[in-house]
Amino acid sequence: MSIKAVIFDLDGTLLDTLGDLASAVNTAMRRHGFPLLDEDDVCGRVGNGVRRLIEQSVPAGTPRADIDACLAEFQAAYDEHLVERTHPYQGIPAVIEAFHRRGVRMAVLSNKYQAAAVRLIEHYFPGQMAVTFGERPGVPRKPDPTSTHEIMDALGVQPGEILYIGDSDVDMRTARAAGATAVGALWGFRDKDLLLAAGAEHIVERPEDLIQLLDRLQLDAAMQAFEQNGFTWTFCATAAQAADYIAGQCAGKTVGFGGSMTIDRLGVYEMLQGKADLHWHWKGDSEITSGDVFLTSANAVSAMGETVNIDGRGNRIAASVYGFQSCYVVCGINKLAPDLPSAMRRAREIAGPMNAKRLNKRTPCAVDGKCHDCHSPERICRAMTILMAPPMGMQHYEIVLVGEELGY
Numbered sequence: 557m558s559i560k561a562v563i564f565d566l567d568g569t570l571l572d573t574l575g576d577l578a579s580a581v582n583t584a585m586r587r588h589g590f591p592l593l594d595e596d597d598v599c600g601r602v603g604n605g606v607r608r609l610i611e612q613s614v615p616a617g618t619p620r621a622d623i624d625a626c627l628a629e630f631q632a633a634y635d636e637h638l639v640e641r642t643h644p645y646q647g648i649p650a651v652i653e654a655f656h657r658r659g660v661r662m663a664v665l666s667n668k669y670q671a672a673a674v675r676l677i678e679h680y681f682p683g684q685m686a687v688t689f690g691e692r693p694g695v696p697r698k699p700d701p702t703s704t705h706e707i708m709d710a711l712g713v714q715p716g717e718i719l720y721i722g723d724s725d726v727d728m729r730t731a732r733a734a735g736a737t738a739v740g741a742l743w744g745f746r747d748k749d750l751l752l753a754a755g756a757e758h759i760v761e762r763p764e765d766l767i768q769l770l771d772r773l774q775l776d777a778a779m780q781a782f783e784q785n786g787f788t789w790t791f792c793a794t795a796a797q798a799a800d801y802i803a804g805q806c807a808g809k810t811v812g813f814g815g816s817m818t819i820d821r822l823g824v825y826e827m828l829q830g831k832a833d834l835h836w837h838w839k840g841d842s843e844i845t846s847g848d849v850f851l852t853s854a855n856a857v858s859a860m861g862e863t864v865n866i867d868g869r870g871n872r873i874a875a876s877v878y879g880f881q882s883c884y885v886v887c888g889i890n891k892l893a894p895d896l897p898s899a900m901r902r903a904r905e906i907a908g909p910m911n912a913k914r915l916n917k918r919t920p921c922a923v924d925g926k927c928h929d930c931h932s933p934e935r936i937c938r939a940m941t942i943l944m945a946p947p948m949g950m951q952h953y954e955i956v957l958v959g960e961e962l963g964y
Contacts, residue, residue: 558777558859559770560713560894562655563704563736565722566666566673566690567602568744570648571680574599575641580634581613584626590614599745603724605667605691606630631669638672639679645743647763652684654767657890657906657961658774659856659898663687663707667697667726686711698726701734708734717894719773721766725754739769771889774859775957778892781861786945788954795822795888798958802851802884803827811835812844814852814872817914818886818963824851843871850880853963855907856891856899857955863943864899866908868936877941882952888962896942908937910964 567573578598585592593613601612610627618626655662664685666673673690687710689703696702708718715735720727723744731738732755739758740751748759760766775791782789792798799822806828813819813836825836835844852872854863863885867873876883891907893899909921912934919935920928927937946953 557714557716558781558894559660559719559737559773560717560898561661561663561686561708561711562719562721562770563663563665563707563731565724565727565741565744566664566668566676568723568746569721569727569741570644570664571642571676572645573638573642573676574602574745576634576638577602577609579637579641580630581609583633584610584629585613587629588614588622588626590618590626602745603667603726605697606634606669631672634672638676642676642680644680645763651763651766652681654890655770656684657902658770659893659902660770661686661711661713661898663711664689665698665703665707665730666690699729699733701730704730704734704736719770721760723751725750728754728756731755739766771892771959774892774894775889778857778859778861778957781859782955785861786953787861788952790954790956791959792956793959795958795960795962798822798886798956799824799827802886802956803831805884806849806851807831809833809848810844811849811851812847812875812880813838814850814875816851816853816872816886816963818853818888819851821962822886845875846879848881850875850883852876852883852885854885854887854891855903855964856893857885857887857957858893858896858899860895861944862896862899863941863955864896864903865941865943866903866937867939867941870939873939873941877943877947878949881950882954883950884954884956886956886958886962888958888960890961891963892957900940900942903940904937907964912936914964 564570574595578595581598582592601609662685664677668690670690670692674688677685677688687707691697718736719739720731720736721739723741724746728738728751738756740756742761779789802824810833835841837843854865856864865873893902905927909925912919912922917934919932920930
């Protein structure tokens with residue numbers, strides 16, 4: 557099963573909030589004459605909601621009225637200063653961008669009170685999260701799975717299609733209670749042994765390891781799906797390995813090329829000079845509609861076993877389904893989407909605008925990077941193909957996925 561969505565914890569996972577939390581706690585402690593706490597003390601108390609944080613920070617035996625007053629003073633101080641020292645962990649913005657490019661939807665679930673959680677996400681990750689839930693009145697906190705199930709319903713995904721990423725035992729227990737895959741993050745507030753004891757199925761040491769984990773899980777699903785759909789499937793860890801492999805398949809043959817930044821980046825055309833009969837209009841050659849091999853890429857491939865391509869003239873997508881004896885579709889790992897709807901979104905909302913900008917087209921998407929489903933005369937998104945199985949009449953159809961980011 558492919559991964560369609562990710563739920564992040566907030567404190568200790570996306571954001572290092574410890575400095576601002578400790579400052580707000582000590583503001584409340586100072587006003588009541590209570591002992592101040594250092595950041596390590598506060599770190600051990602974060603993760604179960606702000607009331608629990610204050611209850612564990614005041615001296616034992618503190619009357620409830622004083623706890624309530626401390627809580628109110630903490631929230632007032634925190635609301636005023638919550639972005640002064642807080643910052644995303646190094647590597648997190650790149651992870652968010654990588655997940656977005658791969659068509660994975662993202663949400664946040666925190667035990668921090670709702671208003672603060674929403675403010676932080678809007679400040680540091682505007683427009684990136686489909687859902688943000690903090691602690692809400694009448695809704696049980698983590699590790700109760702109620703809010704996790706709400707997020708799944710909002711995103712239209714099943715428990716097995718979710719990665720739940722957090723830094724605490726509470727997060728791991730929440731994931732397991734909801735049936736999601738529990739991923740423990742070691743850059744946050746808790747240690748590895750605690751995360752494993754609470755049910756972590758995967759442990760990641762650095763934020764960038766999340767990209768590798770997602771890609772590995774998607775690759776496993778995609779390989780099975782494409783093979784079930786009748787495609788030949790090859791994985792190359794690097795672009796250099798892919799170039800060598802493709803060049804070996806094409807030597808001595810008549811080869812047509814579809815316009816592709818991925819194929820251009822591989823340098824296969826140059827590698828095959830004098831070794832094959834090459835036809836690529838990007839290089840000034842004549843364009844052919846039949847031959848031994850057609851080389852192209854896709855705007856997206858689905859982990860459910862489909863390819864998606866958008867074209868302006870239709871020459872590239874036509875040759876990819878008719879006229880050649882074989883076709884090789886070469887894609888970087890960034891083009892692997894969880895399912896067909898997300899692959900189609902990726903083609904239109906990511907690849908389309910980037911290609912329009914590259915080609916200096918006068919379209920709205922070339923200006924702001926967003927698909928407007930426009931009617932511009934220079935619109936390049938005019939035809940879309942979805943390939944669910946190899947076309948009848950082709951002797952060989954192969955998907956070559958590369959473990960590096962390539963193309964748009």
